[in-house]
Amino acid sequence: MTKYDKVFNSQKTLTESLTPEEAVAAIAVVTAIADASVEEIDPEGLAGILWQFEVFEEYSEDELVEIVDKLIDIAESQGLSPLFNTANESLTEEVVLDGFAAGVVTLLDEEQFTIPKSKEPFLKKLQEALELEDEEADEITKEIIAAFQAGENAEYLDEEEGILTEVEYVEDVYESPLGNFTVPIPVDAEQGGRIQTQEGVVGFSDDFGTLLRIDYYPIPPEQLEELESEGQEEYLKTILVDKYVPQAILANLPDSQIKYGEYLEDIFAGAYYALVDMPKGSTMSQQENNGSSTRLDAYRGLLTFINGEFLYIVSSQRSFLNGETPNAIAEEAEYIKDNILSFVETMEFS
Template identity: 65%
Template sequence: MTKYDKIFKSQKISEESLSPEEAVAAIAVITAIVDSSVEDLDTESLADILWEFEVFDEYSEEEMLETVDRLVAIVEDEGLGALFNTAHASLTDEIVLDAFAAGVIMLLDDETLTIPKQKQPYIKQLQQALELEDIEAEEIIKEVIAAIEEAEQAEEYADTEQDAVILDEFGQQIYQSPLGNFIVPIPVTTEQGGKIQSQEGIVGFSDDVGTLLRIDYYPLPPEYLETMESQGQETYLHSILIEKYLPQAIFAHVEGAEIKYTEYLQDTLKGYYYVLVDMPKGSTISKQENNGNAIRLDAYRGLLAFINGEFLYIVSSQRTFFSDDIPGSILEEAEDIKQNILEFVETMEFS
């Protein structure tokens, strides 16, 4: 016997019927109160979280709250086991993964975005009850965490984005660095879903058609500049980009990512170290699968590191492979992305 047998081994069936969408919400309600009580449940917050799920796109905020209140009433009248059995019978194959995701999001720790150890037996039993393979469950957990991180980042830097956008004398939108070290014309448009995401030392421009242009910038203390002079610029930039930046910014987040091409470019004023990285399922663009889940597309990421003034810059661009795209040779792809980055760098005005 386990503490969750009252749910997963119950024989009770609710007298109420549920739609598939209501069944997804029911899993969230059950999970939210399984280790506490109905009285502790914040129904408004739970409804707000569920309203972000695609399966509830047709629901108004009021309808979402009414649904949660109805499910809570079933728990109070008939118990968790009756609600779970009815929800399980009402789920369709297309949204069973959404139901598991709804359970996952109820358990994640707000600070660490992990499932606490004491909650793991429950999520494992929920997975088994929904007849999900381990690999399916693990993928859903990763996707839920990634979605939360993306939403938190967008919210955290929303004000920064507005403050950093100015208009030039021709009315063109310009992004200005908070540190005053550069300005750059914004390379995306709202018509194509253009977004600006910024935080300390980073600004990224992206849209719905696959564009990603990102600028990472770091002020260099005098001792760093001395190190670069002693090592030589090529060695220094190689060390920064390949040994420090890529492991933290890409390899730690994209399984199977690997360097496919490197090149050092030297002009009369400065040197550039360029890298092309293959990123399986690492694009910022996702596609919807038949089951309703979003799967990230494959992509190449080009990164160009250089020094300007007292700042190190790493400018990157993404090439997303949509379903009909056939990659060219590594050399062709590396050259195309490199030229795209260099053209973008040309639009930057440094202070």
């Protein structure tokens, strides 16, 4: 007798039926409890994971928490095996892969991005019970692991100095805490517009792929000497290409590459612009059929310049849906540069 016989070696079912969506959630609940006690399960945490699945797009997070709570109560009162058997019977062909994905996500070690060795026997039994081929199961597992890795690595807005904090906004204009600039807010709250800030950084984003970010730093005296000795073009290029991009992008997305660079002598008495190719580096994700999500490829344009006593780096992204082919680098670079310059024109400096 194995430790998972209580789940897979019984023919008992529930007295009540489950919807296909409840069946997917039930597999996550059974998986979570199989190696733990009911008391250890976090309904809100489990619901938060499941809420990312496309199959639950019609549900609010609160509704999903209620479903998870109900399923946990059923598992406690009627047992794991009846809950699993009823879930298995209730999975339609359209969501059976979602059911397996729910098990994978529940077992995943999110720090190591692996299925722990001790959990692999359960996952194998789940695969067999759902009658999935090895190739199907492996593909789903790899996609989910890749999605979690991309989600961890691609959030380039999280830097060593700290995580950007999302703030609510009611005004139409954002004012820097240091008083060095103001800018009309370029995103709409009704379209998922968000403002994220930390010291020296503000980012604007929305659900449609908009990303506009301003990094700003008071220039220390020692750098003013460096600026004078190197000249503005070389100084700005060094700051952007040799320092900012490696620290803010390449450290998290090592496959990224600078594809284009240009000095703009007529912008703020000199500005340096670069375009970075960021595979799986967009802040946008594309939902897969099994409920997992994959970060999109993106180009990130960055413009650095000096105004007053501050150095600025203003950036924007262009994301590409799976299968979408970018234009020539020069054309993409020009397009994103124009977007950044249009945004910079809305900034008022003090």
